[in-house]
Amino acid sequence: MQKGDHLFLVDGSAYIFRAYHALPPLTRKSDGMPVGAVSGFCNMLWKLVEESRDTSVGVAPTHFAVIFDHSSTTFRNALYDGYKANRPAPPEDLRPQFGLIREAVRAFDLPCIEKEGFEADDLIATYARLAREAGGDVTIVSSDKDLMQLVGPGVILYDQMKDKRLGPEEVREKFGVYPEKMIDLQALVGDSSDNVPGIPGIGPKTAADLLETFGTLEALLERADEIKQAKRRESILANVDQARLSKRLVTLDQHTPLDVPLDDLFIHEPDGEKLVAFLKAMEFTTLTRRVAAKLGTDAADVAPAKVDAKAPARGPDLDPAAPAGDTQLAMSPKALAAERLAQAASQPVDRSAYVTIRDEATLERWIARAYETGILAFDTETTSLDAMKADLVGLSVAVSPGEAAYVPIAHVGEGAGDLLSGDEAKEGVGAQIPLGRVLDLLKPVLTDPAILKVGQNVKYDYLVMLRHGIALQPFDDTMLISYVLDASSSLEGHGMDELSERLLGHKPISYRELVGTGKAAKAIAACPIDKVTEYAAEDADVTLRLWRVLKPRLAAEGMISVYERLERPLVPVLARMEERGIRADRQILSRLSGRFALKAAGLEADIHILAGEPFNIGSPKQLGEILFGKLGLPGGKKTKTGQWATDAKLLEDLAAQGHDLPRRIVDWRQITKLKGTYTDALPVYMDEADRIHTSYSLASTTTGRLSSSEPNLQNIPVRTQEGREIRTAFVAAGGHKLLSADYSQIELRLLAHMAEIPQLVEAFQAGQDIHATTASEMFGVPVEGMPADVRRRAKAINFGIVYGISAFGLAAQLAIPQGEAASYIKRYFERFPGIRDFMDRTKSFAKETGYVETLFGRRAHYPDIRSSNPQVRAAVERAAINAPIQGTAADIIRRAMIRMEDALRAERLSARMLLQVHDELVFEVPDEEIEATIPVVKRVMEGAADPVVELVVPLVVDARAAGNWDEAH
DNA sequence: TACAGATCTTA
DNA sequence: GTAAGATCTGTAC
Numbered sequence: 001m002q003k004g005d006h007l008f009l010v011d012g013s014a015y016i017f018r019a020y021h022a023l024p025p026l027t028r029k030s031d032g033m034p035v036g037a038v039s040g041f042c043n044m045l046w047k048l049v050e051e052s053r054d055t056s057v058g059v060a061p062t063h064f065a066v067i068f069d070h071s072s073t074t075f076r077n078a079l080y081d082g083y084k085a086n087r088p089a090p091p092e093d094l095r096p097q098f099g100l101i102r103e104a105v106r107a108f109d110l111p112c113i114e115k116e117g118f119e120a121d122d123l124i125a126t127y128a129r130l131a132r133e134a135g136g137d138v139t140i141v142s143s144d145k146d147l148m149q150l151v152g153p154g155v156i157l158y159d160q161m162k163d164k165r166l167g168p169e170e171v172r173e174k175f176g177v178y179p180e181k182m183i184d185l186q187a188l189v190g191d192s193s194d195n196v197p198g199i200p201g202i203g204p205k206t207a208a209d210l211l212e213t214f215g216t217l218e219a220l221l222e223r224a225d226e227i228k229q230a231k232r233r234e235s236i237l238a239n240v241d242q243a244r245l246s247k248r249l250v251t252l253d254q255h256t257p258l259d260v261p262l263d264d265l266f267i268h269e270p271d272g273e274k275l276v277a278f279l280k281a282m283e284f285t286t287l288t289r290r291v292a293a294k295l296g297t298d299a300a301d302v303a304p305a306k307v308d309a310k311a312p313a314r315g316p317d318l319d320p321a322a323p324a325g326d327t328q329l330a331m332s333p334k335a336l337a338a339e340r341l342a343q344a345a346s347q348p349v350d351r352s353a354y355v356t357i358r359d360e361a362t363l364e365r366w367i368a369r370a371y372e373t374g375i376l377a378f379d380t381e382t383t384s385l386d387a388m389k390a391d392l393v394g395l396s397v398a399v400s401p402g403e404a405a406y407v408p409i410a411h412v413g414e415g416a417g418d419l420l421s422g423d424e425a426k427e428g429v430g431a432q433i434p435l436g437r438v439l440d441l442l443k444p445v446l447t448d449p450a451i452l453k454v455g456q457n458v459k460y461d462y463l464v465m466l467r468h469g470i471a472l473q474p475f476d477d478t479m480l481i482s483y484v485l486d487a488s489s490s491l492e493g494h495g496m497d498e499l500s501e502r503l504l505g506h507k508p509i510s511y512r513e514l515v516g517t518g519k520a521a522k523a524i525a526a527c528p529i530d531k532v533t534e535y536a537a538e539d540a541d542v543t544l545r546l547w548r549v550l551k552p553r554l555a556a557e558g559m560i561s562v563y564e565r566l567e568r569p570l571v572p573v574l575a576r577m578e579e580r581g582i583r584a585d586r587q588i589l590s591r592l593s594g595r596f597a598l599k600a601a602g603l604e605a606d607i608h609i610l611a612g613e614p615f616n617i618g619s620p621k622q623l624g625e626i627l628f629g630k631l632g633l634p635g636g637k638k639t640k641t642g643q644w645a646t647d648a649k650l651l652e653d654l655a656a657q658g659h660d661l662p663r664r665i666v667d668w669r670q671i672t673k674l675k676g677t678y679t680d681a682l683p684v685y686m687d688e689a690d691r692i693h694t695s696y697s698l699a700s701t702t703t704g705r706l707s708s709s710e711p712n713l714q715n716i717p718v719r720t721q722e723g724r725e726i727r728t729a730f731v732a733a734g735g736h737k738l739l740s741a742d743y744s745q746i747e748l749r750l751l752a753h754m755a756e757i758p759q760l761v762e763a764f765q766a767g768q769d770i771h772a773t774t775a776s777e778m779f780g781v782p783v784e785g786m787p788a789d790v791r792r793r794a795k796a797i798n799f800g801i802v803y804g805i806s807a808f809g810l811a812a813q814l815a816i817p818q819g820e821a822a823s824y825i826k827r828y829f830e831r832f833p834g835i836r837d838f839m840d841r842t843k844s845f846a847k848e849t850g851y852v853e854t855l856f857g858r859r860a861h862y863p864d865i866r867s868s869n870p871q872v873r874a875a876v877e878r879a880a881i882n883a884p885i886q887g888t889a890a891d892i893i894r895r896a897m898i899r900m901e902d903a904l905r906a907e908r909l910s911a912r913m914l915l916q917v918h919d920e921l922v923f924e925v926p927d928e929e930i931e932a933t934i935p936v937v938k939r940v941m942e943g944a945a946d947p948v949v950e951l952v953v954p955l956v957v958d959a960r961a962a963g964n965w966d967e968a969h
Numbered sequence: 970t971a972c973a974g975a976t977c978t979t980a
Numbered sequence: 981g982t983a984a985g986a987t988c989t990g991t992a993c
Binding site: 616618619620622623672675676677681697700701702703705706707708709710711712714715747799801802803804805806807808810811812813874878879881882883885886890918961 | 981982983984985986987988989990
């Protein structure tokens with residue numbers, strides 16, 4: 001190397017993590033191997049190589065290397081055994097990619113440098129020194145602040161993602177000191193991600209101030225008694241040794257022994273064939289094409305390389321898969337999760353430390369802090385629990401445990417500022433930053449790929465921010481993490497207050513406590529800002545603390561892929577569905593309401609005459625007294641609370657015996673139900689554009705299904721004629737149709753697959769009527785000309801199996817004696833012995849582990865399966881048998897939903913997904929696109945299990961379009 | 970005002 | 981027999 005030469009040093013390990021976190025997960029089509037980080041890495045590297053080949057830019061490298069951390073202990077661990085001790089293990093689906101990425105660097109024909117016992121940063125420091133001494137220039141491709149100490153004459157940092165070059169001036173702008181003082185600054189501030197202690201209470205601003213005054217760290221430590229601020233002085237005096245230790249930890253070693261001499265890093269033209277072969281093996285079609293074109297290689301002529309992902313898969317630092325006894329410092333994910341839990345309980349929440357942010361400069365400082373910690377817990381305070389109606393009242397943020405603040409935006413009344421005297425408002429005592437400014441300042445952080453946003457029930461905040469034009473990204477959701485880890489029938493839910501009490505041992509201020517209860521309740525915007533600060537900042541603080549406890553458990557318990565592939569990506573999809581809403585027809589609903597009212601009134605009059613007195617028909621208590629007390633009808637049963645039972649089944653039986661009154665009561669109940677729950681209630685939910693926006697919950701079922709509320713659009717009537725008419729009120733917008741696509745018999749198909757029942761699998765493969773086939777197997781009746789009743793019985797049994805059948809339940813369903821039902825079940829098990837095996841297998845797995853699993857790895861926990869109460873145990877066993885089937889179906893439609901929008905976009909279709917009803921998706925489609933849309937929707941839904949699970953039965957989707965939901969369904 | 974129970978709607 | 985949510989009543993506070 002000589003003067004005029006230029007060395008590029010790529011911080012490979014940092015690159016990997018950035019590529020991984022900045023990009024959506026991606027799997028190789030052919031085998032589902034995670035390759036998202038590899039793809040991001042290759043794209044970035046190619047861009048860099050391509051730019052550098054363009055000599056017109058004038059910064060073309062003559063030398064080039066990619067440098068990685070090597071998983072092992074470094075000299076820093078000898079200095080301080082806590083060094084990097086709280087670094088989380090890399091995510092599970094990233095680990096196999098470490099080896100692939102090293103392969104990628106070799107495919108690019110670039111030197112891939114790593115050395116046992118040294119961090120990438122030390123190697124970079126050493127190469128940079130050598131290059132500079134030889135008279136060359138250096139560009140370090142990284143944005144890590146640890147490398148800023150190397151910046152100086154001839155050495156700059158290049159942040160490729162932000163396309164920013166950092167020289168001494170930029171470093172000073174960012175940290176308030178020139179690069180020569182970065183080491184001293186880092187020693188004072190410390191680094192929570194590397195567990196460098198620093199001096200408590202000293203942040204980057206204070207550190208820069210101190211260095212400005214005292215010149216160097218040593219001078220500061222010697223003359224610390226001159227510091228005026230008592231707290232600061234005491235903290236520094238108490239931690240002199242810790243600061244010196246920190247300095248040694250953050251100082252990069254510029255004299256590491258090198259295996260590859262500097263001159264060997266000389267750049268040469270990449271081997272097109274080798275690179276294309278690798279990219280083909282990874283199945284990166286776009287990049288393969290681009291690279292082949294640029295390097296003049298014909299991609300069609302190149303065979304994919306044989307890439308062994310396993311061989312060099314030892315990750316960089318902190319590989320939890322490392323063998324025990326290895327000197328590595330890394331904590332296993334399990335140990336980390338345990339430590340975080342212990343830590344959480346011992347760090348008390350201090351509400352008095354929370355800050356109210358009332359001016360832009362302060363907000364900017366908090367944002368800068370988020371860039372330092374890389375994480376921002378975030379919560380919105382609004383005027384409504386309904387995200388579609390909610391206006392922002394304020395925002396809270398947290399950047400580290402205990403370090404949280406509240407930004408009031410639209411508070412009114414006392415203490416809000418507008419009632420204060422002008423002077424006070426100017427002084428900032430009661431000021432609020434205008435909404436527009438808050439959003440302008442926050443948008444870059446909220447969408448910055450390098451800053452992880454953490455929320456609790458993110459879909460809510462996502463929707464609120466989406467309505468202000470901000471698409472939160474990337475994010476983690478503590479509610480969803482908890483749900484993935486602890487979905488259970490017996491545990492409570494995943495709400496923040498519950499999680500906080502359970503995991504942190506801390507009871508946050510409840511919303512009720514803040515605003516008051518009942519009539520006395522205030523709008524949050526009218527609450528005193530200091531009180532709201534305590535409440536809101538605490539929410540952000542608690543969310544961040546929960547995240548620190550919960551996130552490592554994902555790795556420890558092997559649940560990362562469920563969270564990252566089935567939960568998190570669904571949040572934006574559902575947010576958009578909720579935002580769109582579905583159109584309803586006011587006229588149809590009000591006409592139906594009128595008709596139902598008339599009919600109910602007629603029935604009510606008849607009922608009162610038949611009963612001999614007026615009474616409240618809607619009161620089961622009064623009704624029971626009339627039927628079984630006054631009129632003395634037979635068959636009176638008591639519910640568990642001692643009331644007369646008056647359920648529909650029982651009234652139907654009485655009606656069948658020729659009693660008029662019960663029949664009319666059943667009819668009255670149906671009509672009033674339809675009116676009260678649907679035709680009267682739905683119009684209240686309609687917005688100005690006549691659209692209804694339901695809210696989906698991702699975390700309220702044990703099995704992985706979604707639920708819908710306010711209003712529940714997953715239980716709109718369909719079975720009776722009068723009920724179906726309500727569906728005709730759900731309509732498409734002008735020029736559009738509603739397209740309904742539903743999985744046919746998905747749960748039975750999954751049962752056939754999971755229990756491996758040859759007859760059922762074959763029947764599904766041949767596209768036969770599954771209930772008729774079952775009946776034929778069981779009763780020996782040919783399918784041709786089978787009586788409807790025989791098929792009906794088989795159908796009930798099939799459903800029963802999925803529900804974890806009992807003779808009692810089947811008997812009730814078919815209205816046959818329990819003994820007869822038992823003999824059906826016995827015969828079913830004889831004909832399909834695999835079913836009994838499957839059920840036994842599932843039960844014993846659940847007893848052993850306490851949970852059951854779907855084909856995609858989702859878990860449902862059933863601790864009560866070990867109950868000593870046989871009734872309880874039997875009920876839990878049925879649930880445990882049903883959960884893998886229902887849950888796998890839920891996983892499959894989730895996968896379809898996550899892929900659907902991209903698939904439609906790729907075909908340039910404008911269909912919009914509106915509703916999910918467990919096995920059905922409803923879209924709104926422009927009239928002229930219907931024919932083109934149907935096959936795309938079917939393809940995505942039918943292929944949704946691929947490539948992770950290869951089903952032996954086909955999934956079949958029926959799709960139909962019409963002007964309203966009734967005709968489409 | 971808040972909550973539990975009964976009933977009924979869906980997949 | 982599985983999984984949900986809404987409405988209404990009646991009661992406890």
